[in-house]
Amino acid sequence: MSEAPTTDITDIHAVAIRFAGDSGDGMQLAGTRFTEASAIFGNDLATFPNFPAEIRAPAGTLPGVSSFQVQIADRDILTPGDQPDVLVAMNPAALMANLPDLAPAGTIVINSDAFDERNLTRAGYTTNPIEDGSLNAYRVLAVPMEEMTKKAVEGTGLKGRGVLRSKNFFALGLMGWMFGRPIDTTLEWITKYYGKEPDVQAANEAALRAGYNVGLTTEMFRSTYRVQRAKMPPGTYTNVTGNQALAWGIMAAAQAARLPVFYASYPITPASDILHELSRHRNFGVRTFQAEDEIAAVGAALGASFGGHLGVTGTSGPGLALKSETISLAVMTELPLLIVDVQRGGPSTGLPTKTEQADLLMAMYGRHGEAPLPIVSVSSPADAFLATVEAVRIALKYMTPVILLSDGYIATSAEPWRIPDLSTLPDISVPFATVSNDPERFLPYLRDPQTLARPWAVPGTPGLQHRIGGLEKEDRTGNVSYTPANHQKMTLLREQKIARIADDIPEVVIDTDADADVLVIGWGSSFGAILAGVRRVRAKGHKVARVHLRHLNPFPKNLGDIVKRYPRVLVPELNRGHLWRLLRADFLIDAISYSKVEGRPFKAAEIESRLMELIES
Amino acid sequence: MTDTTQYTRQDWQSDQEVRWCPGCGDYTILASLQNFMADFGVDRENVVFVSGIGCASRFPYYMNTYGMHGIHGRAPAIASGLAVARPDLSVWVVTGDGDALSIGGNHIIHSMRRNINIKVLLFNNQIYGLTKGQYSPTSERGKKTKSSPWGVIDYPFNPVSLAIGAEATFVARTIDMDRPHTQEILTAAYQHQGSAFVEIYQNCNVFNDKAFIALTGKEERDVNRIVLEQDKPVVFGPDDAMGVVIEHGEARIVEVADVGIDAIHVHDATVENAGAAFALSRLSHGPTGPTPIGIFRSVDRSTYASDLQQQIHDAQAARGPGDLALLIAGAGTWEVSD
Ligand code: SF4
Numbered sequence: 001m002s003e004a005p006t007t008d009i010t011d012i013h014a015v016a017i018r019f020a021g022d023s024g025d026g027m028q029l030a031g032t033r034f035t036e037a038s039a040i041f042g043n044d045l046a047t048f049p050n051f052p053a054e055i056r057a058p059a060g061t062l063p064g065v066s067s068f069q070v071q072i073a074d075r076d077i078l079t080p081g082d083q084p085d086v087l088v089a090m091n092p093a094a095l096m097a098n099l100p101d102l103a104p105a106g107t108i109v110i111n112s113d114a115f116d117e118r119n120l121t122r123a124g125y126t127t128n129p130i131e132d133g134s135l136n137a138y139r140v141l142a143v144p145m146e147e148m149t150k151k152a153v154e155g156t157g158l159k160g161r162g163v164l165r166s167k168n169f170f171a172l173g174l175m176g177w178m179f180g181r182p183i184d185t186t187l188e189w190i191t192k193y194y195g196k197e198p199d200v201q202a203a204n205e206a207a208l209r210a211g212y213n214v215g216l217t218t219e220m221f222r223s224t225y226r227v228q229r230a231k232m233p234p235g236t237y238t239n240v241t242g243n244q245a246l247a248w249g250i251m252a253a254a255q256a257a258r259l260p261v262f263y264a265s266y267p268i269t270p271a272s273d274i275l276h277e278l279s280r281h282r283n284f285g286v287r288t289f290q291a292e293d294e295i296a297a298v299g300a301a302l303g304a305s306f307g308g309h310l311g312v313t314g315t316s317g318p319g320l321a322l323k324s325e326t327i328s329l330a331v332m333t334e335l336p337l338l339i340v341d342v343q344r345g346g347p348s349t350g351l352p353t354k355t356e357q358a359d360l361l362m363a364m365y366g367r368h369g370e371a372p373l374p375i376v377s378v379s380s381p382a383d384a385f386l387a388t389v390e391a392v393r394i395a396l397k398y399m400t401p402v403i404l405l406s407d408g409y410i411a412t413s414a415e416p417w418r419i420p421d422l423s424t425l426p427d428i429s430v431p432f433a434t435v436s437n438d439p440e441r442f443l444p445y446l447r448d449p450q451t452l453a454r455p456w457a458v459p460g461t462p463g464l465q466h467r468i469g470g471l472e473k474e475d476r477t478g479n480v481s482y483t484p485a486n487h488q489k490m491t492l493l494r495e496q497k498i499a500r501i502a503d504d505i506p507e508v509v510i511d512t513d514a515d516a517d518v519l520v521i522g523w524g525s526s527f528g529a530i531l532a533g534v535r536r537v538r539a540k541g542h543k544v545a546r547v548h549l550r551h552l553n554p555f556p557k558n559l560g561d562i563v564k565r566y567p568r569v570l571v572p573e574l575n576r577g578h579l580w581r582l583l584r585a586d587f588l589i590d591a592i593s594y595s596k597v598e599g600r601p602f603k604a605a606e607i608e609s610r611l612m613e614l615i616e617s
Numbered sequence: 618m619t620d621t622t623q624y625t626r627q628d629w630q631s632d633q634e635v636r637w638c639p640g641c642g643d644y645t646i647l648a649s650l651q652n653f654m655a656d657f658g659v660d661r662e663n664v665v666f667v668s669g670i671g672c673a674s675r676f677p678y679y680m681n682t683y684g685m686h687g688i689h690g691r692a693p694a695i696a697s698g699l700a701v702a703r704p705d706l707s708v709w710v711v712t713g714d715g716d717a718l719s720i721g722g723n724h725i726i727h728s729m730r731r732n733i734n735i736k737v738l739l740f741n742n743q744i745y746g747l748t749k750g751q752y753s754p755t756s757e758r759g760k761k762t763k764s765s766p767w768g769v770i771d772y773p774f775n776p777v778s779l780a781i782g783a784e785a786t787f788v789a790r791t792i793d794m795d796r797p798h799t800q801e802i803l804t805a806a807y808q809h810q811g812s813a814f815v816e817i818y819q820n821c822n823v824f825n826d827k828a829f830i831a832l833t834g835k836e837e838r839d840v841n842r843i844v845l846e847q848d849k850p851v852v853f854g855p856d857d858a859m860g861v862v863i864e865h866g867e868a869r870i871v872e873v874a875d876v877g878i879d880a881i882h883v884h885d886a887t888v889e890n891a892g893a894a895f896a897l898s899r900l901s902h903g904p905t906g907p908t909p910i911g912i913f914r915s916v917d918r919s920t921y922a923s924d925l926q927q928q929i930h931d932a933q934a935a936r937g938p939g940d941l942a943l944l945i946a947g948a949g950t951w952e953v954s955d
Contacts (some may be wrong), residue, residue: 040951238950251941262702272662282932284939287925292727294696301686302733303667303698306685307706311698329688419950422942441632459683459699459706462662467631467677469686470670479633480678 008223009180014073015227016081017175019168020060020098021111023052023066023092026168030088031068032414033172037185039239039416042229043072046528047414048080048601053269053353060114060122064098072179074228078528080413082603086178088171090114090121090145106137109174110538111167113146141220145170145211153208156202166207173211180226181584183212235418242381242410243270245417246340247277249388251284254310256389256425257396262304264289264297265314269352270408271342274314294322298339302326305335306468308432308458310392314340317359318349320403324367329399331371331494333468334454336430337401338392345599354410355600357524360578363403364553370491372498374398375552378406379527382417387550393428397504398497399453405552407574409525409601433457433464442466444478451504452497454478502554510562512545513538518614519566521591523549523579526572526602533607542615552579560587568614570594572607624655631681637672642793643818646740647679649799656812657804664707667696669716672747673740673819675710677818690721693728697921704922707807710737715745718774720756727790729785731921732811739776739816740793744825757903762824777898777913780814781891787813788894793820794833798844805912811920814953818904831905841904845911850881853907861900861909868896870907886915 017034019027028049035047048069057064071081083103089095091114102108115128129135130142149167158166169190176183186208194201214220233341240248254261263286265275279288287309291297298313305311315323320341329336343359345351363375376391378384384406395402397569433455444466445454459462466478474481475489511534513518522530527548534546545566563569563583569591573578577593584591594610596602629651637643654664664682668674670689677684682705687695690875692710700708717725717739728735743760745751751764755776780788787809791802799817806813818829827834831841843853843861851861852873860873860881873881886894894914901908919927 036949040949042951042953232953234953234955236946236950236952238945238948240948244948248941248945251939251944255941260702262698264698281939281944282929283936284941284944285929285933287701287929289698291694291697292723295691296697296724296727299691299694300698300701303685303695303700304702305698306665306695307699307703309702311702325688326691333685418953419942419945459665459703460663462660465661465682467633467666467680467684467686469677469684470666470688471686 010223010225012225012227013075014071014081014461015086015179015225016069016084017070017086017088018067018069018084018098018101018180019088019171020065020067020094021168022093023056023064024059024589025066025090026165026552027090028068029067030116030168030172031070032174034181035070035414036189036239037176037181038070038072039237040185041181043227044075044077044230044232044416045070045072046077046080048409049412051353053351060091060093060119062093062097062123065094067094067098072227076230076232078532079601079604080386082605088172088175090167092119092125092129095129096123102138103276105138107141108135109171110140110142111145111171112142113144131494139255143174143214143220143359148214149207152206153203156206157199158203162200163203166203169204170206173208173247174215175524177212177215178224180224183208184412198337220369232416233418237416237418239414239472240381240417241273241412241414242378242384242406243273243342243412244277245381246378246388246406247274247553248258249385250278250312250338250392251281251286252385252422252425253389253392253428254484257310257392258429258430259308259310260285261312262287262289262301263312263314264291264300264304266291266294266319267295268319269317269412270344271316271340273411274340274342274359293436295326298323298326299608302330302335302337305337306459307335308456310338311336312338312340314342316342316344317346317362317536320359320362321366327401328369328371329470331367331373332470332473334399335401336395336399336456337593338395338404339401340404340406342406342408342411344451345597351599353408355407355601356574357361357407357526358575358578358597359405360552360575361581364582367562370495372403372495372553373400374498374501374554376402376404377524377550377552378410379548379550381410381413381415381526384410385417386420388552389428393426394501396430397453398451398501399456400498405524407525430456432461432462436463439490443476444468445473446476452493452500499554502557505551505556507558508549508556508562510545510547513543516545517566518568518570518611519547519563520543520570520572520607520611521547521549521563521583522572523552526574529602529604530572530607532604533611536604536608537611537615540598542612544611544615549579552582555586563587563591564590568592570601570610570614572596572610574601623885624658624661626651626655629654629661629681631679633678635679636675638823641672642742643673643676643740645796646738646799646817646819647676649796650803651680653803657807659707659807663705663905664709664889665699666709666711667692667699668711669721670747671713671716671745672821673711673713674716690716690719691720691724692716693724693735694781696730697731697733700733700735701922701925704734704926708735710735711847712737712739714739714741714753714755714776714889718776718779726779726783729780729783729812729814732784732786732918733921734811736806736813737815739814740819741776741816742819742821742825743828744821746821747872750824773902775898775902776816778895781895781898781914784837785814785914786916786918787912788810789814789815789909789912790818792818792829792832792910792952802860802912805915809915811918829904831903832910841907843856843885843900843907843909845884845909847884847886847912847914850878851897852881859907861897863896866892867901870900883942886912889916
């Protein structure tokens with residue numbers, strides 16, 4: 001009986017692994033399964049999927065490279081890692097595209113079968129990097145994954161091209177061995193997912209086991225790594241992507257508001273998964289409506305709101321631009337409406353699969369006329385759930401459209417989420433008007449003195465028939481009015497209504513060291529990178545203060561005081577300075593913009609070095 | 618509908634002063650509609666008028682019902698959301714040729730295709746009235762307007778053909794001046810389950826007066842109105858001497874005496890195949906000559922809202938009414954204890 005070669009097990013706190021291959025190589029799937037297994041094992045983690053805009057760019061080329069990065073850790077981490085420690089490269093193009101990101105002396109696991117003449121040329125290599133010494137600075141493990149997958153799959157009944165499709169499971173098995181991931185979670189998933197195609201199921205299982213066993217029985221890996229469970233607050237956890245948490249947030253908000261959901265949307269990357277998720281849940285009474293275009297989607301959602309449903313529409317930047325006229329109508333008719341914008345790189349079609357935060361000023365100002373509305377932002381995949389409930393709460397209580405800003409990074413990334421006790425969600429229901437508010441006639445624009453919201457009287461309610469519309473409304477009666485003084489009054493009333501929301505949202509919590517004189521302030525998905533960067537700066541013994549905003553309009557009441565307390569205020573954003581401009585305009589402070597527009601999230605190291613520059617200056 | 622409420626036309630009038638130009642065809646249509654609603658005993662609170670922008674789109678303000686005066690072209694989209702969310706309501710869209718067929722063209726065709734239970738009243742006056750006299754998608758070629766001083770070179774839409782092509786399950790045409798006919802068509806549209814498209818020839822006496830004189834003039838109308846009646850041969854003119862035959866998918870006007878009454882097309886709006894309805898719609902473009910009015914098409918199909926309701930019902934029967942906590946937990950969970 002032969003012994004398995006002894007391998008050392010090295011304990012590490014965190015590792016970032018990037019699976020990279022052709023878009024047809026199943027790297028998203030391999031990454032997602034590795035993530036799931038790590039989540040269930042109990043690591044903290046963060047992921048970053050990165051795919052080409054083309055559905056199938058020519059095989060083997062640089063534009064066709066798709067990757068999935070996951071960082072697993074034994075402690076609370078905030079980002080998928082600045083640089084992968086391990087790169088799995090399924091072909092030369094994947095190596096070429098991702099090598100520049102790899103950490104110094106990092107590990108490269110290569111599918112050597114794909115490094116043939118043709119693929120090397122397609123990727124732009126003149127010599128084979130496995131052999132020419134150009135990878136000497138790294139630890140390279142070249143594994144003939146295709147050969148080995150073929151052998152493993154023999155006898156499962158799967159023939160032809162389908163066989164090689166299992167090679168992502170081989171790679172996954174190999175990584176499972178390397179990082180001590182149990183494979184049973186993945187086996188269970190394969191059964192659930194491929195149960196209806198027994199030959200595919202068997203092939204994937206065989207490839208997964210083979211990958212794992214190759215690690216176990218050969219001396220290829222002299223050492224494996226162990227990342228212990230992370231210490232996380234007690235509770236029940238699941239792994240969610242931002243789009244999934246946002247969709248569930250819509251459903252939760254509807255329950256908390258005791259309203260049916262009407263979600264109207266037009267397919268658009270990276271927001272479509274919200275539509276997909278919601279359309280599965282007919283048994284919850286969720287009505288989804290795939291509209292003929294973006295304008296119809298927001299129109300239908302507004303029509304449903306008029307009818308007393310929770311009208312929601314979801315889109316990305318180009319769609320938000322198209323919806324803007326109808327959003328102004330919602331401002332004028334003062335109906336509740338949630339508009340989700342999953343931002344992506346722009347302008348125009350821009351970088352549809354990449355992330356950016358460059359729609360903030362459009363959300364803020366991108367409408368004709370004076371049309372203020374509240375803006376709420378999402379900070380991380382798990383955060384999307386409660387951020388959505390908060391956005392809906394404001395929409396209903398203040399009878400207003402609300403824009404909820406997420407982005408492509410949040411939408412597709414995953415992280416562990418401690419599932420909240422749904423019974424603790426606030427009651428955000430708003431009663432419909434049932435009786436007239438005036439003995440003479442119903443006054444659809446008679447406002448609540450506190451919130452300035454108008455009553456929500458839905459069709460079907462006897463005696464409250466009224467007409468609303470886009471023409472300027474007379475105060476109280478809602479009749480069409482072109483009177484100068486009335487327009488002035490109504491414009492200010494609409495403005496005050498939104499401004500007063502500041503009294504009804506939490507003040508910002510500042511995370512500060514005593515005597516810090518640099519404040520870093522962010523919003524949205526840069527939450528993780530900023531916090532991680534701040535921690536690094538603090539670990540070096542420096543003092544820094546940090547604020548992360550959820551409410552972007554109106555700002556929390558205490559924000560002005562806070563930003564004025566610090567001599568230097570740094571505003572990192574994946575845009576050319578949107579929040580930066582708003583802060584300067586509102587508070588007359590000389591804030592400093594830290595802008596990046598590469599279609600990629602900030603790295604913790606970038607935040608760290610920018611902060612260090614400021615601190616040391 | 619109810620047996621108990623007795624309404625008069627006044628009950629349907631809102632307190633807003635009606636502000637169309639004196640003599641505008643919109644007044645007659647408003648009166649027809651208020652009369653129809655009163656006669657029919659529809660409950661006011663269950664009726665919603667949704668409109669876009671244009672002269673016609675002021676309509677909701679004048680009806681004592683629920684209403685939304687929306688934005689240009691988008692009324693069918695807004696009404697679609699409302700009608701799907703609230704199948705208990707009677708949702709009406711009032712639109713014009715510019716609103717529905719130009720800026721709102723996409724919404725009109727898709728709301729028809731989905732068979733959403735909305736009643737679309739397209740007031741066709743073949744001109745832009747509110748913006749003071751530009752040509753519209755139904756203006757005839759050669760027409761000189763403010764924006765076409767050299768004559769229109771666009772080919773116009775035939776709204777009835779368009780609606781039939783867009784899979785509308787109910788398609789009809791009527792004329793503002795003919796109140797009994799208008800009320801008859803409105804009644805049929807109201808009773809139809811699904812999307813109903815009604816083109817109403819509407820005279821804009823300020824910018825396009827007498828556009829429909831061929832159908833409304835004292836002498837002309839007797840020769841030109843082809844009134845479609847279910848299960849009846851399509852004959853028209855003095856003494857019903859003229860008739861319509863359909864051959865090889867094409868409708869043609871003939872003298873009945875020449876072909877014999879048995880050769881004349883017998884109108885049936887309820888056939889699923891839209892061929893004959895389409896052929897009839899092609900008889901006239903304009904209208905400058907003989908033009909069919911009445912119900913071209915009226916077929917039964919399940920509505921979008923009823924299909925959606927059915928899916929919800931079936932999903933609940935199969936899976937129970939959703940439990941969000943279970944749904945979230947179903948994605949795979951793990952416990953972390955102290
Ligand atoms: S412009 Fe024409 S359509 Fe408009 S109200 Fe005047 S007459 Fe009627």
